[in-house]
Every structure is written in structure tokens, then in C-alpha cells.
Amino acid sequence: MPFPFPGDALAEHWALGAADVHPHHGGMNSATWFVTTDQGRYVAKAVTGSVITPADPALWFRGGIAVADALAARGFRSGAPVRTAGGALTVPWDGGALAVLTMVPETPADDRRAIGATLAGAHRLLRDVRVEGEVGMDWVDPGAAHLGLRPWLRDAVAGAVRDLAAAGPLTTGLLHADPAPEAFIGGGLIDWGVAMRGPLLYDIASALMYLAEDGAGFLDGYRAGGAVPDAELRDALPVLLRFRYAVQADYFARRIVMNDLTGIADGADNERGLEDARRGLHR
Template identity: 45%
Template sequence: MDAHALDEALRNHWGLDATTVTTIDGGMNSRTWLVRAGDASYVAKRVSAADVELLATGCSVAERLGRAGLTTGRPVRTVLGALVAPDERLALLEHVPGSELGGTTVEEQRWIGATLAQVHHAGAPARQGPGTTGFFGWLTADAPGVRNHPWLPRAVDTARGATDRLTVTWSVLHTDPAPEAFRYDAAADAVGLIDWTGACRGPVLYDVASAVMYLGGPERAGAFLDAYSAAGPLDASELRHLDAFRRFRFAVRAAYFARRLTERDLTGIRDQRDNENGLEDARRGLERLATPASGEPK
């Protein structure tokens, strides 16, 4: 979508005459622009045809959590009241001010932990199971590209086998709470969480495991885990399953990059080497977690 087409879409679907439009791409699965119209700022987000439903679901979650008091980058509904302009594969979101976090300091990790705990409390947490087979049902040994890597089908089956039988707390998940999805607004002394495409209901430990993965593992994520444990909906007996969900999360990451390699999907990256590096990083993560941690069910 070029600048002219974006201007037309904003005018036709939102009645918005943009003053300036600046590309802010950086995501793996979408294109984004910072849109200024007078004194107001927005983010326009466009996804592939395959991800339009995920975008709409994420917008619905962001809107619902925004009404609950969280800062989420809520969608601006179209002139017809829709969350997404489906023909354009486009959503218009409130711009969340502030700077993205890196998760490298104790303070930032505490903000991330407390914010993620708020999300899970606001999403009506409830115990569910046994079995998580309805969560990310696409993650199987037959997922696209998985069998192209001899080590990966067994890793996927092992990860699923360790989590599918567990009774755990489910809530609304962000599903990809990397530090850069959290934004700190110093003027308001507030933290927001953006990028809700892919949000769904699922096991809370998946989000916790994702955050730990991005922070570099439990040894580097201590402040996050302390803050989340103090404020989140999980008790110590459930948190002992964290390593099982860390394996599940690395299996998801591996299958994701295996598919991208097969489809030669270069969205958000330079070339196939970035997909290869992503897959190798996931393989190393699974290798480190090959032996169950002390106290974890075998």
C-alpha cells in the first residue's frame, strides 16, 4: 500500500484527512504507519489477507481491555462502526505515547510484570483442563515446514505432550509480550501494552513463558517473575509448570520460522538468513530445556 492508497483508505473508511504519514515498520507480520491529523496521532496497521481475522480479534481485545482501564492502543472504529476495514486489511489505532521498553533494568521488568498481570486479571482468569489441545491447534508435527527439519516434529510433539494434559489458568493473552510492546509514558507515569494482533484466550503461562523468553531466560528475568508472581493470578503450584510452557513457546517459535522458511516469507526482515537464525535460536532454546527442571512433572 503506497501513501496515496493509504490516504484514500483513511478518508473513505474513517473520514480522516491525514496531515502527515510516516512509516514505522519493524514488525514481522504487518506494516505500520504513524498518522497525524491535526493535533491527533494514530497508528495505521495493515496485515496479510491471512491475518485479517487475527487483526480484528486483537482490535476487539484491545478495545475491551481499554474499557477496563488499560492502555492498549485501542482501535478507532470506521465510519460504519467496524474494527477493521477488511478490503484494505487495515486498522486505525490510538497512538500510545512514550518509549518502548528494553527489559534490561529491574524497574522496566517490574513494569512489564505488573502490566501483564493486569491484563490477565482483566481477562476473567479461570482454571481449565485437563488439556490445552484447543490452544494453538495449528502447532503439530504436520504444520507447514515442520517436517523439513528432522529434529522439529519430535520437539513439537514433546512440547504439546507436556502441556496438553495440564489443568491451568486461562485468560486473555497478548501472546507476544516482547519488551518493545510495552511503552512507558513518563509524562503520565504509565505503561501501555500495544500490538494485539494474535491476542486470544489461552493458558496464562504461555504469556509468562513468552516474556521470560524475550528477557533471556529465568536467570535474567528475575525482577519480571517476582513482579508478576506478586500481582498475577497464578499461585506457586502453577508456576512450577513454567518450563513446560517455555518449551511450548520455543516450539511455537520454531514452527513459525519453519513456515516462514518454507514460504520464503521475508516480511519485516532482510533475507532468509533472518528466518534461519530465528529457527536456530528456537532450536537452542529447546535444547537447553531438554531436561525437565527439578519439581516439574515428567
């Protein structure tokens, strides 16, 4: 899906004119551009009204940018936002919102223990943080129409939601919500897309999903950070892992029904995502 480059907005709000621009658009929920000017290197990132999310995309985006800002203020490399001339973190754009982020050196973390330790460090730093635009982890609706897409889908998602509700008290905080390995770069964690408050185990389950559930090293690194008690990790992580696959199934089913091709070449990528979620839910 093509997105117009927000050059006028960058010049008006951030005084970033005469820029060397390279479209990136690697994400499935946003548009991004690498921007180089005499002042430095940045990432322009936007969500628009055309991006399909369970809620207002601009609200989610602004909350995530606020979390990244809070982490940066605590010395954590988060891809911090650059404030506008008026001090804002984002500006309205194309029915959504636009931000300019600090470019983080693209040195990927290839050590799983380091990834786990970095995630635990972010969770600890966010323990007492509150930001505008926070949302709860309650957007998966087992009654949603798009879950009728496949015969197995609704019951599997509903079961995962019930299991989470029955899991008992869990350690909660602000989440990254999608900590894929490629987001751990430069010794930090970037791509904060929402200010979501929920069980910290959700982030751990997300990372494990991306690591194909091969948690060797990752969980050791996270445990060393002490953000979640060992007993909670042992007893409740399987429940959160199943719920994470339910979220994935809900997400790709919605994209298929709405024919959302943001960030992908064609609809086959959405179908593969849904099939991966099905296998995870039924494992």
C-alpha cells in the same frame, strides 16, 4: 515486502485526510504507518492476504483489535483502536483488514518488575472478557509439512506439544500471545494481534523467552499481580517455556519454506530465528 499506504481507506472510513505519513513496518506479521493529522497522531495497521500465518490473518487481526478495545474500555493503555464513522473497529483492505490505533507515548518500560506487573494487570482485566474472533492455542501441528525442514524439528515440536497436553488443568484466559519487551510502553501493553484463549503461562513464557530467560524481577512483578497461582508457575512454567520455543520453531520454519520476508531484511533473519528456537528447545 512493500505495502501500499491505505490513504483512500483512511479518508473514507476515518476521515483522516491530508495526513503526514511515515512508514514503520517494524512487525513481522503486519504493515504499519505513523499518521499525523490535525486531529492527532495515530498508527495505521494492516494485515493482508500476503502475510503468512497459521490461519486467516484478518480473523486473527480483528480479534486482537477487539481485545485492545476491551482493555482500553477498562482504563488500560493498549493502543486502542479508533472506530470508523460507522462504528467498526476494522475495515477490509487488500485481502486482509485495516485498523487505526491510538498512538501510545513511546516511553519503554525498562524495569522488569514493572513489565511483569503490567502483564498480570492485563490478564486480570481480561479475566471475564469475551470477544468475537477468539481462537484456541492449537495451531501448532506436528504433522505439518514445513516441519520436515530440519532433521530435529518435527520430533522436538511434537514433544513440546505432548508435554503441554499432559500438563493438566492450567489457568486460562485471553492472551497477548507475543509480549515482547518493546510492546510494554507508556505504562501499558500494545500490539494485540490475536484474541487467543489459552494458559496465561504462555504469555509469561513468551516474555521470558524475549528476556533470554532472565526472569529476575519480571516474575516477582507478575506474582504480585496474583493472576496465576504460585504452584502453577513453579510446576508448569518449564513446560510452557518449551512449548513457546516450539511455537517459535514452527513459525520460522514456515517462514523459511514459504520465503516470507515480511518485516526482515533477508532470509538470514528467519534462519537465525529458527536456530534460536532450536537452542531453546534443546536446552
